[in-house]
Amino acid sequence: MPPQRSSVRVRVHPLGDTALVAELGSRLDTALNTRAIALAAALQKRRDVRRAMAGHGMVTVQFDPEQVSLDALTAAIRRLATRRPPVEEPGRLHRIPVVYDGPDLEEVARKRGLTPSEVVDIHVRPIYRVFLVGFVPGWAYMGPLADELVLPRRATPRTQVPAGSVAIAGQETGIYPLVSPGGWHLIGRTSVRLFLPDSDPPSLFRTGDRVKFFALTG
Amino acid sequence: MMPALRVIAPGLLTTVQDAGRPHAIASGVPPGGAMDRFAHAAGNMLVANDRGAASLECTLRGPHLEAERSCLVAITGADLEPRVNGAQAPMWTAVELHAGDVLTFAGRRSGARAYLAVAGGVVADRWLGSMSTNLMVGRGGMHGRALIQGDIIMVGEAASRAAPERALPDDMRPTYGDHALHALAGPHAARLLPESRQSLFAAQFQVSPDSNRMGYRLEGALLEAPGDELLSFGLIAGAVQLPSGGKPILLMADHQTAGGYPVVAVVASASIPIAAQLAPGDELRFVETTVERALEMRASQREALDSLTT
Secondary structure (H helix, E strand, C coil), rough: CCCCCCCCCEEEEEEECCCEEEEECCCCHHHHHHHHHHHHHHHHHHCCEEEEEECCEEEEEEECCCCHHHHHHHHHHHHHHHHHCCCCCCEEEEEEECCCCCHHHHHHHCCCCCCCHHHHHHHHHHCEEEEEEEECCCCCCEECCCHCCCCCCCCCCCEEEECCEEEEEEEEEEECCCEEEEEEEEECCCCCECCCCCCCCCCCCCCEEEEEEEECCC | CEEEHHHHHHHHEEECCCCCCCCHHHHHCCCCCHHHCCHHHHHHHHHCCCCCCCEEEEECCCCEEEECCCCCEEEEEECCEEEEEEEECCEEEEEEEEECCCECCCCCCEEEEEEEECCCCCEEECECCEEECCCCCCCCEHHHHHHHHCCCCECCCCCCCCCCCCCCCCCHHCCCCCCCEEEEECCCCCHHHHHHHHHHHHCEEECCCCCCCCEEEECCCCCCCCCCCCCCCECCCEEEEECCCCEEEECCCCCCCEEEECCEEEHHHHHHHHHHCCCCCCEEEECCCCCHHHHHHHHHHHHHHCCCCC
């Protein structure tokens, strides 16, 4: 069999004079995320690339414009993106205990025509993928969330969300690592620490990891 | 490592900063580092340090410091009226302090952030490869916090080639009075409604009081960039995000590492030092530029720094 060429097309957007965003796709999709991680890893090996960070179907690349032009790097990205990504090793699996007593659990259930315990059952069912670690230290965007739980963000974000809050919004779920403002729906809490400032790397999760929640009773 | 300076009064917000921790973004930790990398690097080079050595970033109202021993320092960036024993001290110039000399800052003439480089480099807590202070998580620099009265600033061994009176020539010093930031259209600029796009590159914006090292919230024209919600992606300093409320946010050194708001513009790398010298209440405008022009500006800054190489 001839080597398979990918049909993934990459769109490259300049991000100022020293960075760009390579967009493999804009959907929440595990295969796209796998490709983004592989592309970031390949780019990070280049001497003219300072940092390449994968997130969802995108790779944000900071480069050294004294070493490579935007056009030359764009051409290199197009070549790299057509490569079949290596067979992905399954990301590390984390099991996260959750007490499902969040202040928005009832409202989420009501808005989706479910009971609170059905919301919990649906939330614990999948093994989620970490699509991106970022935003604040230790935060991970995970998904995809079951369609039955998809809701837009809260109209008014909370000014202070407690650390450890387990939350959902759109097609994703996440855990607030630190006390911070937040607009996601809070359905539970965990005592697992996601941001470990005295470890290196200081985040429990890495992009590509897998996460399984399980319910603890009160 | 030896004590160099004692903090008599800390100023408004004085922190230890170096070139930051760029690799920490993989864990969601802001890259941090000096806001004005040009002034930071120039200060270090004037006292024969590595460009990325740690120095003090002094915000708006500078500290009062007493020299514990003779040391060579350079003050760059914002002109906060530095004085040694009451007499005006030159900016962008290596100055010898003797034991007992007092360095003070009398006021704000221009800019927002002055850098105090000390020969040998400031030595402080290293976290994730950098001595930069991250105030949000309380790590790096002076125990993860701003300086307080009584702190002792430690420095490393000074290079023997460090010499007083070296200066950055006048014509190479940035002018912080001009608040025009050169910027390129961002990846989502096409979402902007025509009048919003026009405002972005023509209107005056004001840096809101709710601004800090993470980013500047900008008051002024409300901009509209309708479209589907985006999945989050990696961000850089200089990105201008547009949340749904229509008030842009200019991301700075301690920026969030990822976000899902449209990025409508990105400030040219050579203009970020100018942005770093803005304070709440200051006005700014974005001037649309090209990659070619941005790279020219970047090259001339690099030449100015290279002229300081011994």
